[in-house]
Amino acid sequence: MKKFSLPERLKMDTSWSLFLDRDGVINRRIPGDYVKTIDEFQFLPGVLDAFKIFSGKFSHIFVVTNQQGIGKGLMSRGELHKVHDYLQSEIKKSGERIDRIFYAPYLESDHHPMRKPGIGMGLEAKKAFPNVDFKKSIMAGDSMSDMIFGKRLKMKTVFIGDDLQKCRDHHRLIDFHFYSLHDFALQL
Numbered sequence: 001m002k003k004f005s006l007p008e009r010l011k012m013d014t015s016w017s018l019f020l021d022r023d024g025v026i027n028r029r030i031p032g033d034y035v036k037t038i039d040e041f042q043f044l045p046g047v048l049d050a051f052k053i054f055s056g057k058f059s060h061i062f063v064v065t066n067q068q069g070i071g072k073g074l075m076s077r078g079e080l081h082k083v084h085d086y087l088q089s090e091i092k093k094s095g096e097r098i099d100r101i102f103y104a105p106y107l108e109s110d111h112h113p114m115r116k117p118g119i120g121m122g123l124e125a126k127k128a129f130p131n132v133d134f135k136k137s138i139m140a141g142d143s144m145s146d147m148i149f150g151k152r153l154k155m156k157t158v159f160i161g162d163d164l165q166k167c168r169d170h171h172r173l174i175d176f177h178f179y180s181l182h183d184f185a186l187q188l
């Protein structure tokens with residue numbers, strides 16, 4: 001029996017969009033803390049290589065990230081912008097691209113629609129890039145709020161990480177699972 005690849009299963013073409021979570025997917029997550037400076041921003045292994053693959057496969061590449069460290073007063077928007085300028089410049093340096101980085105500075109307790117699992121950042125992306133079709137989009141993240149965000153927008157979801165228990169408990173929210181962003185990119 002022929003084993004279908006991920007793009008074949010999704011009938012993917014280059015009009016698809018990719019939405020990426022940041023912490024734990026692109027850069028190392030700091031448990032119980034926030035990435036407040038460039039020094040604290042550490043790319044996970046293979047991420048720059050993954051972007052090389054993404055650039056040729058997706059029409060749009062977005063980052064959608066909850067950053068409640070701002071809401072908590074632990075960092076400023078300016079500090080976050082510096083971290084994101086660094087992320088953008090490193091991606092650009094390797095010849096690749098992120099079309100836009102969206103972030104939600106609100107506290108979890110605010111239940112703000114802009115904060116995942118709210119869909120606000122997805123709607124912002126669609127407003128800025130009207131060609132984005134959520135049915136032809138993939139959300140890749142390492143938490144259930146990412147999976148819920150994706151499913152609410154009718155996207156395909158990719159769970160990144162080694163938490164297999166989560167995958168079993170929430171299998172209806174997760175379409176594909178890979179251990180890292182690089183592993184996912186290699187399947188495209």
Ligand SMILES: [Mg+2]
Pocket residue numbers: 021022023024025141142143
């Ligand atoms: Mg994350």
